[in-house]
Amino acid sequence: MLIIAFDADDTLWVNEPYFRTSEEAFAALFEDYLPQHTTQQELFKTEMDNLALYGYGVKGFMLSMVETAIRITDGNLSAEGTNRIIEIGKELLNRPIEILPHVEEVLQALSSKYRLVVATKGDLLDQERKLKKSGLAKYFHHIEIMSDKKPADYQKLLQHLDVAPDQFMMIGNSLKSDILPVLDLGGHGIHIPFHTTWAHEMVSHPVEHPNFRAIEHLDEILAFL
Missing domain, CATH: 3.40.50.1000 (HAD superfamily/HAD-like)
Structure with a gap:
């Protein structure tokens, strides 16, 4: 059979449009450091570097957002910024x-x-x-x-x-x-x-x-x- x-x-x-919305929300947090499209490119590079470690999915995406934010802020990511990244990830997990x-x-x-x-x-x-x-x-x-x-x-x-x-x-x-x-x-x-x-x-x-x-x-x- x-x-x-x-x-x-x-x-x-539906899945990928939700990730795109999350990427845009993440990039908007750091527009004082880089243009939003550049931040999204940096995030994608981090995700590709981390695929072998984290695999696919929201949790790996969240960790890659944190890592990218640390890099583009030269290590000055605030607790508030970290919390907002976690919120973006949780919002993605709770999408209908x-x-x-x-x-x-x-x-x-x-x-x-x-x-x-x-x-x-x-x-x-x-x-x-x-x-x-x-x-x-x-x-x-x-x-x-x-x-x-x-x-x-x-x-x-x-x-x-x-x-x-x-x-x-x-x-x-x-x-x-x-x-x-x-x-x-x-x-x-x-x-x-x-x-x-x-x-x-x-x-x-x-x-x-x-x-x-x-x-x-x-x-x-x-x-x-």
Whole structure:
């Protein structure tokens, strides 16, 4: 039986626009030191340097904000500034869950025919919280919160699910994390672009693969599944 896996952030619910709002709030705190766009660039560099240590998610983002603030203030980050950064992070963690269009109707239609899986990366507690708040957990056979989404990570998931790559389909908004690694293993990938994409997830080249399909809206998959 075909197993269909869904990414979560910006595939099932809104995520990246909230991070952008948080980045803007952070940059505004330090406009006396640097232009806001420069502060955002500095934050991104810090996040990239810290990915191997902190992984993906809000908590690593918060630590990177603190580190960036210390650097751009030459070590003069105040207690008030630190507290505001923590508040920005907590506000991000407490954002409401905004389910994307067609998600529930598609999950309802597919869950009776296929084994559905969530395959997402990020902070364990945060992703579990979002899934619980979303009300979507009931549709999924398995939830996998991954530290990263490289081919080896998907291979581990396939072994856990006891499924061959050609019987595995991944649906997500990130070509880099959701689609290309699965295609490399011989699986199927369906890309649903989201209007806001984190720079780290950008792919500049076109994808050409017999197991690849791009759609505009999630409900389009019902026509061919």
